[in-house]
Amino acid sequence: MMRRRTTLLASCTALALALGATACGGGPVSAGGGGKSLSGQTITVAGVWSGSEQKNFQKVLDAFSEKSGAKTQFMSTGDNVSTVVGSKIEGGNAPDVVMVPQVGVLQQFAKEGWLKPLSKTTQQSVDSNYASVWKNYGSVDGTLYGLYFKAAHKSTVWYSPDALDQAGVKPPTSYDAMLKAGHTVSESGLAAFSVAGQDGWTLTDWFENIYLSQAGPEKYDALAAHKIKWTDPTVVDALTTLGKLFKDKQLIAGGQKEALNTDFPGSVEKVFGPKPEAGMVYEGDFVAGVAKDQFGKKIGEDANFFPFPPVGDGKAPVVSGGDAAVVLKDGKNQKAAQQFLEYLATPEASAVWAEAGGFLSPNKKLALSSYGDDVTRETAKSLVAAGDSVRFDMSDQAPAAFGGTKGAGEWKILQDFLRDPSDPKGTAAELESAAAKAYQG
Structure with missing residues (x-):
């Protein structure tokens, strides 16, 4: 929701x-x-x-x-x-x-x-x-x-210009380049990404951007309406792509455990707060409000964004x-x-x-x-x-029992996937089971 x-x-x-x-x-x-x-x-x-x-x-x-x-x-x-x-x-x-x-x-x-x-x-x-x-x-x-x-x-990746400048990287234009830039940022002393895993909705947004770019709009529409199952190979592929980020301890501030204990405002603080721990944070345009109002950042100078980059041969996603x-x-x-x-x-x-x-x-x-x-x-x-x-936003189109309930459905399953991203097929099966029950209800 x-x-x-x-x-x-x-x-x-x-x-x-x-x-x-x-x-x-x-x-x-x-x-x-x-x-x-x-x-x-x-x-x-x-x-x-x-x-x-x-x-x-x-x-x-x-x-x-x-x-x-x-x-x-x-x-x-x-x-x-x-x-x-x-x-x-x-x-x-x-x-x-x-x-x-x-x-x-x-x-x-x-x-x-x-x-x-x-x-x-x-x-x-x-x-x-x-x-x-x-x-x-x-x-x-x-x-x-x-x-x-x-x-x-909701297809904006926010970053500290100082962090990227210090690492000598420019805003990336592909998903693979973003992960590569993340490793360079990490080697310069900061983690690449701050991830708000305590709020399951942020994880659905990660998935949706990857899925829209990688699978395309027709598949996105079909999955949003549950006209295809969450066990579809395109879902497994998107989870595999997301899992590469989640399992890379060099990329996530504090690793998976700390990410699961970080809420959305906290994730912004890790990039734009007084003691930065990461160079980038993914979320929507509203990140700028937190950076400006809570941490006094000047938007465009102390905080900026680049569009969520395209995955593989796909187009850059625009999720709203x-x-x-x-x-x-x-x-x-x-x-x-x-x-x-x-x-x-x-x-x-x-x-x-x-x-x-x-x-x-x-x-x-x-x-x-x-x-x-x-x-x-x-x-x-x-x-x-x-x-x-x-x-x-796909989860906003789903029944609340699947796409909008804390500790249940997609939120909970993707939090479990962040904790252990080793089995994308198993996660897809769990998502389908939860979705089937919610859409039937």
């Missing part, structure tokens, strides 16, 4: 520096017709955000209120979005809009009959301004229910995640809710959060100048340029 990450990172997601100008492209776009047409009305928006994410989203809500005249209320759901929203619906107090952090939850809501299709205006904006992959992830049985407003780029806005049937103000989503579909709305920081948009019409620093601009450019080759 995407939110297990971004809720964890709520206080450390301010990726960009503040920016004064708002080049959105296409001029101002009215929300709900403009002219304070929603004066006297109130919409309730539910989402998992807290901390700085909630604060920055509030700026978007305030901008909509200023434009439309509507009042807005934000309700934080915590991690269990479906449970909280379900109870609100049963109690007759459903929110008007929910920001859904997982594809699987959006599909669940649609199949429960909880969602309204998005307005023609929003659909037209999605058709014009988004790669079709985002429409596909927001649709169920051909009907568009979800607008992806906020995205994450995101939050989709949906309108509930049982909300008390569906008209205003639909107009709010029409606003969220504009580059104007995205620019509000882009300027605040800690945000990427899949909206192609959002000018890169809206982001506050060059590194964020490069990350956003990479995400948009990937177009339909973007693939949503």
Whole structure:
């Protein structure tokens, strides 16, 4: 589940520096017709955000209120979005809009009959301004229910420029070159990678990037939908590739045992903290927020990234995640809710959060100048340029019992694989057993 990450990172997601100008492209776009047409009305928006994410989203809500005249209320759901929203619906107090952090939850809501299709205006904006992959992830049985407003780029490897300079290596452009560069970094006195094995979701992200590059998008889609089994040879191949990293004690800070005791913020600290232990850490664009907010690093100078490199003959992967806005049937103000989503579909709305920081948009019409620093601009450019080759985080598409539960399913099995990566075929069989039970359920 995407939110297990971004809720964890709520206080450390301010990726960009503040920016004064708002080049959105296409001029101002009215929300709900403009002219304070929603004066006297109130919409309730539910989402998992807290901390700085909630604060920055509030700026978007305030901008909509200023434009439309509507009042807005934000309700934080915590991690269990479906449970909280379900109870609100049963109690007759459903929110008007929910920001859904997982594809699987959006599909669940649609199949429960909880969602309204998005307005023609929003659909037209999605058709014009988004790669079709985002429409596909927001649709169920051909009907568009979800607008992806906020995205994450999860194919970024973050590094200390000082560490790579000291080792005399440049950012690598292939997976094998990355491991080779890692050995050179290790020989210079630091471990190559800090791995957050205590948080099983980071290990799923490692696997997904390798699998997408090595097996290709068609196999990725099939595995994500469990149309092929986890015992497929492509899975074994990806685990074998990942295992080469996991079993190399020269590459992982503190070895496998310490990696299993390192959480995500701790993994960033091992690279960008006061006592560096490693030169690189893999995770999404939100690494920059931790490096900047917690350790005072200047993004682009003290901390930088290179794209997750292609594996073998494959293409460089672009794995993403995101939050989709949906309108509930049982909300008390569906008209205003639909107009709010029409606003969220504009580059104007995205620019509000882009300027605040800690945000990427899949909206192609959002000018890169809206982001506050060059590194964020490069990350956003990479995400948009990937177009339909973007693939949503695979574990976020799976049933939570398999792809999103601590101490169970994929998280636990990949932690066991980090501990002992000697049997990729056996690990694949365990993954298939767990997946089969979860998808049947």
